[in-house]
Amino acid sequence: MSRKKTGKGKGSSKSPKASPSSSSSSRDSGRMAKGLAAAAAPTSGLVYPCRPSLGNSGEFYDIAFKVSDAGGDSGVGKTCLLVRFKDGAFLAGSFISTVGIDFRNKVMGIDALKVKLQIWDTAGQERFRSVTHAYIVMLMVRFTCLSAWLTEIHEFTQQDVVVMLLGNKADSTHDRVVKREEGEKLAKEFGVPFMETSARSGLNVELAFTAVAKELKHRTMKEPDEPNFQLQEYVDKEMRTAGCCHS
Numbered sequence: 538m539s540r541k542k543t544g545k546g547k548g549s550s551k552s553p554k555a556s557p558s559s560s561s562s563s564r565d566s567g568r569m570a571k572g573l574a575a576a577a578a579p580t581s582g583l584v585y586p587c588r589p590s591l592g593n594s595g596e597f598y599d600i601a602f603k604v605s606d607a608g609g610d611s612g613v614g615k616t617c618l619l620v621r622f623k624d625g626a627f628l629a630g631s632f633i634s635t636v637g638i639d640f641r642n643k644v645m646g647i648d649a650l651k652v653k654l655q656i657w658d659t660a661g662q663e664r665f666r667s668v669t670h671a672y673i674v675m676l677m678v679r680f681t682c683l684s685a686w687l688t689e690i691h692e693f694t695q696q697d698v699v700v701m702l703l704g705n706k707a708d709s710t711h712d713r714v715v716k717r718e719e720g721e722k723l724a725k726e727f728g729v730p731f732m733e734t735s736a737r738s739g740l741n742v743e744l745a746f747t748a749v750a751k752e753l754k755h756r757t758m759k760e761p762d763e764p765n766f767q768l769q770e771y772v773d774k775e776m777r778t779a780g781c782c783h784s
């Protein structure tokens with residue numbers, strides 16, 4: 538029997554706010570009931586850009602960003618990807634559809650800085666309405682829907698939102714969300730970076746989030762005459778260096 542992944546009745550209705558006070562919350566992972574999602578939406582992608590702050594997991598960080606894995610159709614592996622990234626484990630077993638939204642924090646070392654990513658896990662049906670101000674949206678869509686998803690992103694999010702396309706379940710020929718060639722072609726067509734991941738094997742999961750964190754850090758801290766961070770180039774180079782794949 539499969540259960541629903543739900544925040545209903547758990548935790549509080551408080552949202553993680555863009556202020557130091559949210560850090561004092563006792564939770565490192567928050568859950569919200571579906572109806573609260575829109576009201577609980579973050580007000581800024583940048584959580585707290587200042588010198589070391591103490592996260593609620595007890596880790597210091599220099600800068601923090603909100604990231605959303607929204608945009609994935611139901612069942613493409615959004616929750617599993619997050620769990621793999623945060624806890625290094627794969628959630629095997631029966632499929633439990635997310636209801637409402639959930640978030641997880643992780644602090645990463647990026648170019649001598651501690652960057653906290655607060656990653657929002659949304660149910661397929663919540664789409665972007667609950668995360669309109671997240672800085673980045675990581676899509677794991679079935680590609681027939683890509684155009685519609687991108688239109689929706691641009692309608693409901695900040696203009697400078699960063700979008701990254703992930704083809705998850707790369708470990709499985711049968712289950713994979715999209716073929717690599719198809720993903721690369723479409724990503725090029727739509728002008729978004731693309732990479733394959735697997736929550737099951739861990740393939741490229743750390744790399745995907747590192748690339749996101751680097752892009753966000755660069756956007757916030759770059760000097761006016763500094764060139765933009767090339768996310769796709771970085772990802773391609775890292776994969777080549779690693780002889781294919783990061784896990």
Ligand SMILES: Nc1nc2c(ncn2[C@@H]2O[C@H](COP(=O)(O)OP(=O)(O)OP(=O)(O)O)[C@@H](O)[C@H]2O)c(=O)[nH]1
Pocket residue numbers: 542609610611612613614615616617618628629630631632633634635636659660661662705706707708709712734735736737738
């Ligand atoms: N083979 C394989 N299966 C995966 C992978 N990631 C997730 N799954 C399986 O896919 C199913 C759905 O995963 P979830 O992470 O719950 O999907 P979701 O996108 O969060 O779904 P919603 O909550 O409905 O939006 C589960 O049965 C997972 O075990 C992967 O990388 N490889």
